[in-house]
Amino acid sequence: MMMKLEFENISELRSDVAEMLAKSIHEWAEKEVIPYRAQIDDEVEIADRALKKLFLDIGMQKLVVPEAKGGAGISFEDLPQVLLRSFEEIGKADAGIGFVLSALISASISSMGTEVFDYLSDKLSAGLCKIAIFPPQFGKSDFKGFELAKAVAVGDKIKLKGFGRPLNSGYDADIFAVFCNYSGISVAFVDAENVERSEQIKSTGLVASKNCDVRINAEIEKTRILTGDAWKKLYTYLNLCLSALCVGSAYDSCRILRDWAEKRTIRGKPLRDNTVDAAVIANVIREALEAKAVAQMLTKIMLEDRDDEEVYAFSVVAALKCSDSAFNSADRAMELMASQGYAREGLLEKQWRDAKSIRTLLNPSHLLLELSANYFGSKLW
C-alpha cells in the first residue's frame, strides 16, 4: 500500500486557526496559481494577481495587524504554527510569492510592541503593501563582515544613506526595512519615495520578487527605527517562514515526481520498482521529511520560553537545512525525470530554480561562519 505523501504536523503544533488558514491558502493555490504555473515566469501579471489575492483577500498581509485595524490580530502564541502551516501551503504553489510575504511578515512581527508597528499596521491596512528587506551589503566590514546603511542622528530625525540590493522586492516595495548602524544594529523603516531604484534585475527564479539595486537617501523620524535585538527577531521569523516555504516546495517536488513515476516504465516494469530509481525517489522524500522535521522543531522552539539568541541560531540552521532539502528534492527528482523535469511544462524546474534562489539568497557561506561563532565561540568579527 502506498503511503500518502503528506505528513501532518505533530499534534501540539496543530491549531484550528492554522488549519483554517492553510485550507484557504490551498484553495487560493488551486484557483490562482496551479492552473497558470507554467506561464508564471513569462506573464508577470499572473504572479501579481495571485499575490494580491493572497495578501488582501485571504489577508496574509494583515496577519499580525490588530483586529481593530481590520487585521487578523494573530498573537505571538499562535504565530509560529500559523506561519508553519501557511507557508508550507504557499511553498507548494509558488515560492516567489511566499518569499515576498516572508519579508513582509517578518518585518511586521519584529516591530510588534513598538511605534513602528502602529505605522506598519496603518500601511498594511490601507491596501496592497510590500516590504523589502535591505540587509547588510557586500562592502566594508562593520557588521559581521558586511556593510550596514549609514545612519546619523540630526535632531529628532535620522539621516539614512545606503546603496545595494534588497533581499526582495526592491523594484516595487512600498516600504524598505533597512539594516543600519544606528545605536548598534537597527532596522529603519523607509517609505519608497525616499529610495532611488535601478532597472529591474533578471533573476534565476522567485519571479514574484521584483528586485533591483537601490540608493537610499532618507530622513526619518526616530520612531521609525527598531533598535536592540529587533533585527534578530526579524531574521528568526524570516527563517521560520522560509523554512516552511521550503518544506512546501520539497513536498511539491515529491508530488510531481510521484505523478510522473506512476506512468513511467523502464526495462518492462514501473520505474519506481527498479532499485536504482527507487533509491533516488527515496532520497527525494527523505529530504522533504527531514525539512519538515526541522521546520517543526524550529516552530516548537519558538513557542517555548527560550533565549532569543538560541532561537535565532537554531532558525539559521533550520533555514539552511530546509533550503538545502527543497533544492535537493527538486534536483534529484529532476535527475530521474530528465528532460521532462527540465522542461517548463513539467513544473518541477520552477521549484528547482526557486529553491536554489532561496538557498543562494540565504548566503550559506556566511551563515556557516555565524553558526561557528554561535556554537563554538569563533571570534570572526
Add this chain to the structure above:
Amino acid sequence: MEFARIREFESPLERYMAEIIRDWGEKYVIPHRRNFDEDWKEHRTIEPALEKLMVDYGIQTAVWPEEFGGWGLGSSDYFGSICARVMEEIGRYDTGIAVSVGVTLWPIFVIAVKPHINYDLCAEFAPLFMRKKLTMAANAMTEPQGGSDIENLDELKGKTIRTTAKLDGDEWVINGHKLWPTNSGGVADLFGVVCTTNPGVPDEKNFAYIYVPADLPGVKQGEPYRKAGMAADKNSDIWFENVRVPKRYRAWGEGLDAKYFRIIISTGCLGSAGMALGAMENIYEILFEKCSELRYRGRPLKENTAVAAVLADIAAEIEICRSAVYTYARMLDRPDYYGDRFSAEMIARGRALKLKVCDACCRVAERAMDLLGHYGIDRNYDVEKHWRDVKIIQLWMGGRQLCQMDVARYFYDCKQL
C-alpha cells in the same frame, strides 16, 4: 591562470580551432549571451552566432572527408582530442551552442570517422554541409516511453525501440515518434534516426540507423519546448509518418549499424564532458573577477579563508576534470592501444567520465552561486545561466543512472543489472 593542458596530447589543428572559437565567442556570443534566454524560440541572436561558427568558420564541414570538401577530422589521429577541445571552447561561451554544434556533427560520425567511413553516404550528404548556408543535423534517438533505453544496447539490444523501418522495394518506410532531440523544432536539415526492423525482438541485427532529410513528406516537428535553460538548443517532438527514404540511407546494415552507432555513445560522453568543462572554466573566470571585486570582512571576497577554500575546491575540480577529459579523448584517438571507440570498454570509460565531470560541473555552478550571495542569482553575473544550462548535460544520454549501470556492468562485471 591556465588549468592543466597536456601538451603532448595537443594537435596543431586543435590549437588553431581553439583560437578561432575564442575569437568567435568574444565577438559573436558574449555581446548577446544575456539575451539568449529570451531568444529561446526565435533564435534571432543565437542563429547568427551559430551561422558564423558553422558556415564562416567552417565547423559544419569539419568531420567530412577531404575528398568531399571537408576538413577530414574523421580521419585525424587527433579526432577525440579535437572534438573535446571544440566542445570545451564553445562550452566556455555557451553550452547550448556547444550541444547544437556537437549534435550536428554527431550523426556524421557513424559514416565519416575512420575506420568506418561510408563513402557512398558521404558523397550523398556531404554536399549539404558544404553549402554556404547554416546546415544542422540531429540524432533522433529518444522515444516517449523507452527514454534512454535505446542507448542501452548491450542489455536491451534494441528491444524497446518503437520507431519502425520496413523495407518496401528499394525504400525504407519509417514510422515513429521521437522526443527531445537537440536541433529539432525546425532547426535540423538531416536526422539520423534510430529504428527497428523487427519491433520487440532483442537482436542487434534489427537495429537500423537511417538518415532522413528533414524536408521529406511525413516528417513533422512540434513546437520547441520551453526549458530551464539551454536556450540555444531547440528540442521538440518529431513524428515520422510513412516517411520514405532510399534503401542506401541506412548507415551500414544488419549488425553494423548497432556496432558503429556506439561511437555516438562514446563521443557523446566525451562531448558532454568537454562542454561541461568549458562551462566550469567560464565560471572560474567570472568568480576570479567578482570575488576580487566584492568585499567581505574588510577584504576582497577571495581573500577570506572560508571563501578561498570553496574557490580552491572549484579550481581543483576543473584541474582534475580537464586532465580526465583529455586522457579519455586521447584514448579514443588510440584504438590500437585502448580498443575501438565503439567497444564496451571505451563506452564504460566514457560513461564514467560523463558521470564524474557532469556532477562536478553542477556542483561547481551551485557553489559559485552560493558564494556570490544575492548576485549569484543575478542573470547579469552569468553564473546562474551556466547553472541552469549545465544541469541538462548531467541528465541527457540516460542521465546519472544509465551511466552508473554501464560503469558498474563493466568495472564489476555485473551480469543481471
